[in-house]
Amino acid sequence: MKVKKLLVMALVMMSCVTMLFASPAKEEATKTDEPINIVFLTHKENEEATFARYIAEFQKSYPNVSITYEPIHDYKSNIEIRWTSGDWGDMCMIPHQFLPESELPNLFASLGTVDEFDAKYEFASAFSFEGQVYGISSTGTAYGVLYNKAVLEKAGVTSIPKSPEEFYAALEKVKANTDAIPLYVNYGAGSRLADWEWNARGSLTADANYKNKLIYMVNPFEKGKPYYTVMEMLYNVVKMGLVEDDPATSNWDTCKNLLAQGKVACTVIGSWATIGTQQACETPEDIVFAAFPWNIDGKQYATIAADYAYAINKNVTGEKLEVCKAYIKYLSEDSNFSYDYGGIPIMKGQDYPATLTGLQEANVTLVLDNPPLQQDAGLFDEVNSESELYLGKYPQKARIVEAAMGQSDETFDQIMDDWNKRWTSAQIAVLGPDYASASKY
Amino acid sequence: MAHYRENRISRIKGALRLVLRYLSLAIGTFISLVPLVTVLFASFKPTKEYNSTGVLQVPANWLNFENYLTAWTKGHMGLAFTNTLLILVFTLIGAVLTGSMVAYVISRFDFRGRKLLKGAFLVANLIPGVTMQVSIYKIMTSLSLVNSIPGVVILYTGTDIISIYIFLQFFESLPKSLDEAAFLDGANYFTIFFRILFPLVKPAVVTVAILKGVSTYKEYYIANLYLQSKTRFVTISTSLYAFTGEYGNQYNYICAGVIITIIPILVVFLLLQKYIYNGIASGAVKE
Amino acid sequence: MTTKNGLQHFFSERRHQQALVIMVFSLVPVTLLVLFTYLPFAKMVEFSFFKMKYIGPRTFVGLDNYAQVFSRTDTVKALLNCFYYMGAGVIQLSLSLFFACLLSFKLKGSSFFKATLFIPYLVCSLAVGFIFKFFYSRGLVLDTVLQGLGINLESLPYWLKDRAVNNYSIAATSIWRYMGQSMVLYIGAIQSISPEFFEASSIDGATQWQQFRYIMLPHLKPIVALTILLMIKGSFSAFEGPYVITYGMNGTATPVVLMHQLAHEANKVGLASAMAVVLLALILLVSWIQKIIEKRMGD
Incomplete structure (x- = not known):
C-alpha cells in the first residue's frame, strides 16, 4: 500500500519534471532551411478552416515555415495579461483603439514607416507611433445602420432615412404598419451599444480630426454637438418605444436572426454585421447596410475604423521577423481576408465587397479618424480612462438606455451634464486647467 | 383497540411525511431541471431551425444528433x-x-x-x-x-x-x-x-x-x-x-x-x- | 534508570518525528500557497498605491486610490448589491442542509434526486448566461411556468429589465447553481458521523427530527460555519452571475464587476486593486463578527 502510494507520488513528480523540461525552449534566429514555427494569437475563434487555407497558401512560398494559430476567448480581457509577460508568442492581433499609441514600440516590432505603407494601405496610421507602423489592420469597419429593406417597404417607407426626422418617421411607420420591431437596440448584448457612438465622429461631422479635437474641446457633450445628437437618438428610440420589448435579455445572435427573418426593421451597428445577417436571410438582397441617418447639405458620411491589426512581438528578430512580415504582407495583400469577412478592403483602390455596395451606391463618403499629432499620442486614451466615460465602449451608453427605459430617475440632459463634468475634470487632471487653448487642430 | 388507533395515526403521519418528502424533492428536481429545457431543445435543432424557431419550440426531430x-x-x-x-x-x-x-x-x-x-x-x-x-x-x-x-x-x-x-x-x-x-x-x-x-x-x-x-x-x-x-x-x-x-x-x-x-x-x-x-x-x- | 533514559529518548525522538512530519506534510501546500496566493496578493497591495495600467508606466500616488474608493458613490451601491447574494446564500445553504438531511435517511430513489439536484452545479458558466437570458426573457421559460400556475403575464415584472427585481433574479441563479455543491458537502459531512450514534439513538426511540437536532446538527457545525464564511466571501465577491447575465448593467454591478470594469475597461488597475484590498478587509471584518456570534451562540 505504502509502496504503491509512494510510487504514485514519485510518478507525479517525475512527470511534472519531465513535462517542465520538455516545454519548448525559445527559438532564436534560425537558418533558412531550418524549420520556423510561428505562434499567432488570434481573437477569431471557430475559424480553423480559413486559417488552414491561409497557411497552406503561404507555405507555397515558405515551405519551411509552420504557423500555429492560438484562438483566445475573451481576447481583450486576456491579451493584456499575456503581453505583460513579454513571452506571449510571435504574432498577435491588436484590438482597435485599445492601447495608447506610445505603448506600441514597447510591445511590437516596427513594420516600416507610415509613409511607406500609406501609399498602398488603408488605415496605415491607425497603429502607428512617431511615424513607425506597429500594426496592420486586418480589415475595416464602417458604422451606420443595418436595415431589412423588405420590412421598410411593407411599412410604406420608400427610401432609407437620411435625417433623424426621417429615421423616427420610418420607425414609427414600421411600428404602426407591421408586427416587426422597428429598431433592435441590443442593450442586453452590452458591447453593441458602443456602435452608436462611432457615428458621432465622422458620420455627423465629416471631420477626420474630430476625435483628436475631443481631447481639447470644452464641453463636447452639450446640446447641439454631435455626441449629444447621437446619444439623444439612442435615448429617444428607447423612450418612444421603438425598440424590443425586453432589451435586458436581448443579444446579437437573436437580433441577427430576427433581422434576417424580417421581424426587426433595423439596428445601429458596424458593417461587419452585414455578411452574417445576409447569410442567415433567405433573401439576402433585403439586408442593406446604410449610413447613419444624417446628412450635411444632402451629403452622407460614415465613420470608418480599423479593425484588429496584425502585429509582431518586438522580441522576434532575424529571419523569423522577416518571415512574420512576409506573412502579414500575404494576409493583407493576397489572403482575401477582408472579402471573407465582408469588411472594408485593406488595400487602397480595391473594390468594396458585395455586402457594402449599398454605401458606394448611395455615394457615402467614408471618414477615417486621423492619428493624433505626435505630442498628443496617447492623450485621448488618458482623458478617456480618467473620465470613466468609456468612450468607444458600452457602460455609459447602457446608462442612457436605462434612463430611457424608466429604470433610473436621470433625465437625458442630466446624463450629458455629468459627461461634460467628468470630461472637463479629466481634461484638467491630464492636460491642466488651460487645456482648451492647447489644441493644435 | 387504542393501540391499534395509535398505530394507524402514526402510520398516517408516516405516510404524510413521506409524501411531503417526495413533494419537496420533486419541486427541487423541477426547479433544477426547468432552466435547462432551453439547452436541451436547442441541442437538437439544426442551425436553420434554431435560428428560425423560438427557444421554447420543441425540436422537429428529437433524434437529430x-x-x-x-x-x-x-x-x-x-x-x-x-x-x-x-x-x-x-x-x-x-x-x-x-x-x-x-x-x-x-x-x-x-x-x-x-x-x-x-x-x-x-x-x-x-x-x-x-x-x-x-x-x-x-x-x-x-x-x-x-x-x-x-x-x-x-x-x-x-x-x-x-x-x-x-x-x-x-x-x-x-x-x-x-x-x-x-x-x-x-x-x-x-x-x-x-x-x-x-x-x-x-x-x-x-x-x-x-x-x-x-x-x-x-x-x-x-x-x-x-x-x-x-x-x-x-x-x-x-x-x-x-x-x-x-x-x-x-x-x-x-x-x-x-x-x-x-x-x-x-x-x-x-x-x-x-x-x-x-x-x-x-x-x-x-x- | 535505563527505562527513564529510554523514555526520554523516546519523547525527544517523537517530538523530532512530529516536527519532521509537520514540515514534510506542509512544505508543498505552503509553498503553493505563498507562491500563488500571498505573493500575488502582496503585489496587488503594491499596485493599490500606484496610478497604473496593466501596461505602461506607473506613478506612486500614496493613498489616493483608497481615498477614491471611499468617496465614490458607485462603490457603495455595488456593495449594497452584495446583500442580495447574501440572502440567496442563506437560502442556498438552508435548502442544501434540508436536502442533505432528507437524502441521508433511507429513501427510495434518493440516488436519482441527488443526481438531479446536483446537475445545475455541472453547467459551465458559458451556458449560464445563455440559459438565464432566455429563462428570464419576457414570455419565455419562467413566465410560461408561472402562467401555467395561473398567474397573469401582465402582472409579472420584466425579470432583468425592472430594477425592482433584477438583482433578486440574478441572485436566485446562484441558489440554482450552487445548491447541489453545498448539498454534497453536507452529505459528505453527515457520512463522517459514526453510525453507532444513530443506532444507539434509534434504540432509545429517538425520532428523525431528534436525530437531526442532536446528532447531525452539532456534528455539522464546523462545516456549516465554514460554508457560511465562504458564502459571505462569495456574496461580497459575487461576479459570474451578474457578469454573464447582465454585464453588471442596470444597477446589478457588484464590487467585483465594478473592479473588473475599472481594471479592464477604464484601465485603472491601481484603483481596482485598492478596491480589492478594501473588500478583503471588509470580508475579514465580517467573518470576525461571525466568529464572535458563533462563540456567543456556542456558550
Whole structure:
C-alpha cells in the first residue's frame, strides 16, 4: 500500500519534471532551411478552416515555415495579461483603439514607416507611433445602420432615412404598419451599444480630426454637438418605444436572426454585421447596410475604423521577423481576408465587397479618424480612462438606455451634464486647467 | 383497540411525511431541471431551425444528433476529454494528498504556528483576486509553467480550504487513541497517516474528489489563460468556446456540447456516490 | 534508570518525528500557497498605491486610490448589491442542509434526486448566461411556468429589465447553481458521523427530527460555519452571475464587476486593486463578527 502510494507520488513528480523540461525552449534566429514555427494569437475563434487555407497558401512560398494559430476567448480581457509577460508568442492581433499609441514600440516590432505603407494601405496610421507602423489592420469597419429593406417597404417607407426626422418617421411607420420591431437596440448584448457612438465622429461631422479635437474641446457633450445628437437618438428610440420589448435579455445572435427573418426593421451597428445577417436571410438582397441617418447639405458620411491589426512581438528578430512580415504582407495583400469577412478592403483602390455596395451606391463618403499629432499620442486614451466615460465602449451608453427605459430617475440632459463634468475634470487632471487653448487642430 | 388507533395515526403521519418528502424533492428536481429545457431543445435543432424557431419550440426531430457530432468534432472534444482527464487525475491526487496532509497535521499535532497555518489557508480563500492574475501570470511564466498541463495542475492543486476542512472533519471523528496505539506498536507518523488513517477517510476522499473534480472540470479562466494552444491543450471547459466569438455564437452547438459535458460527470457522480453515501439507514439498520 | 533514559529518548525522538512530519506534510501546500496566493496578493497591495495600467508606466500616488474608493458613490451601491447574494446564500445553504438531511435517511430513489439536484452545479458558466437570458426573457421559460400556475403575464415584472427585481433574479441563479455543491458537502459531512450514534439513538426511540437536532446538527457545525464564511466571501465577491447575465448593467454591478470594469475597461488597475484590498478587509471584518456570534451562540 505504502509502496504503491509512494510510487504514485514519485510518478507525479517525475512527470511534472519531465513535462517542465520538455516545454519548448525559445527559438532564436534560425537558418533558412531550418524549420520556423510561428505562434499567432488570434481573437477569431471557430475559424480553423480559413486559417488552414491561409497557411497552406503561404507555405507555397515558405515551405519551411509552420504557423500555429492560438484562438483566445475573451481576447481583450486576456491579451493584456499575456503581453505583460513579454513571452506571449510571435504574432498577435491588436484590438482597435485599445492601447495608447506610445505603448506600441514597447510591445511590437516596427513594420516600416507610415509613409511607406500609406501609399498602398488603408488605415496605415491607425497603429502607428512617431511615424513607425506597429500594426496592420486586418480589415475595416464602417458604422451606420443595418436595415431589412423588405420590412421598410411593407411599412410604406420608400427610401432609407437620411435625417433623424426621417429615421423616427420610418420607425414609427414600421411600428404602426407591421408586427416587426422597428429598431433592435441590443442593450442586453452590452458591447453593441458602443456602435452608436462611432457615428458621432465622422458620420455627423465629416471631420477626420474630430476625435483628436475631443481631447481639447470644452464641453463636447452639450446640446447641439454631435455626441449629444447621437446619444439623444439612442435615448429617444428607447423612450418612444421603438425598440424590443425586453432589451435586458436581448443579444446579437437573436437580433441577427430576427433581422434576417424580417421581424426587426433595423439596428445601429458596424458593417461587419452585414455578411452574417445576409447569410442567415433567405433573401439576402433585403439586408442593406446604410449610413447613419444624417446628412450635411444632402451629403452622407460614415465613420470608418480599423479593425484588429496584425502585429509582431518586438522580441522576434532575424529571419523569423522577416518571415512574420512576409506573412502579414500575404494576409493583407493576397489572403482575401477582408472579402471573407465582408469588411472594408485593406488595400487602397480595391473594390468594396458585395455586402457594402449599398454605401458606394448611395455615394457615402467614408471618414477615417486621423492619428493624433505626435505630442498628443496617447492623450485621448488618458482623458478617456480618467473620465470613466468609456468612450468607444458600452457602460455609459447602457446608462442612457436605462434612463430611457424608466429604470433610473436621470433625465437625458442630466446624463450629458455629468459627461461634460467628468470630461472637463479629466481634461484638467491630464492636460491642466488651460487645456482648451492647447489644441493644435 | 387504542393501540391499534395509535398505530394507524402514526402510520398516517408516516405516510404524510413521506409524501411531503417526495413533494419537496420533486419541486427541487423541477426547479433544477426547468432552466435547462432551453439547452436541451436547442441541442437538437439544426442551425436553420434554431435560428428560425423560438427557444421554447420543441425540436422537429428529437433524434437529430448532428449538433452533438459537430460539437464533438469541431470542439475537439475527444482531445478535450483526454486533456481534462489527465488534468483531473493529477489535480485530484494533488488535492487529496495536500488536503489530507495539511488536515492531518492540523488535527493531530499541537505546534506553534498551527493556528497560523489554518488561518493562512482560510484567509487565502477570502481574497477577491481580481487584479492578482497579472502577478500570478508573471510567476507562472518565470517558472515556464505556461502552456503546460503540470502548470494548471499546480494552480488547481494550490490552495483549497474546502478539501482541508472536509479532511479535518473526518480526522477529528477518528479517535486519537488509534494513532497512539499504532505509535506504541512502533509505527512512525508517516505509516500511521498512510496506512491507518488515510484508508479510514475514504468518504472524505470521495467527497473531495467529487467537489474538486467538478470545479476543476468546469474551471474555465485558468484553462483559458494558461493552456494557450487550443489545438493541443483544449479542455472540456474551453472546448465550447470554439462556437463563440465577438460577432456571434452558435448556441445550438454549444448546447449540445453542454449536454455532452454534463453526461460523463453525472455518470461518474452516480458511480462514486455510493462510496460516500453508504447510507445512514433510517432507524438503526445499516443498508 | 535505563527505562527513564529510554523514555526520554523516546519523547525527544517523537517530538523530532512530529516536527519532521509537520514540515514534510506542509512544505508543498505552503509553498503553493505563498507562491500563488500571498505573493500575488502582496503585489496587488503594491499596485493599490500606484496610478497604473496593466501596461505602461506607473506613478506612486500614496493613498489616493483608497481615498477614491471611499468617496465614490458607485462603490457603495455595488456593495449594497452584495446583500442580495447574501440572502440567496442563506437560502442556498438552508435548502442544501434540508436536502442533505432528507437524502441521508433511507429513501427510495434518493440516488436519482441527488443526481438531479446536483446537475445545475455541472453547467459551465458559458451556458449560464445563455440559459438565464432566455429563462428570464419576457414570455419565455419562467413566465410560461408561472402562467401555467395561473398567474397573469401582465402582472409579472420584466425579470432583468425592472430594477425592482433584477438583482433578486440574478441572485436566485446562484441558489440554482450552487445548491447541489453545498448539498454534497453536507452529505459528505453527515457520512463522517459514526453510525453507532444513530443506532444507539434509534434504540432509545429517538425520532428523525431528534436525530437531526442532536446528532447531525452539532456534528455539522464546523462545516456549516465554514460554508457560511465562504458564502459571505462569495456574496461580497459575487461576479459570474451578474457578469454573464447582465454585464453588471442596470444597477446589478457588484464590487467585483465594478473592479473588473475599472481594471479592464477604464484601465485603472491601481484603483481596482485598492478596491480589492478594501473588500478583503471588509470580508475579514465580517467573518470576525461571525466568529464572535458563533462563540456567543456556542456558550
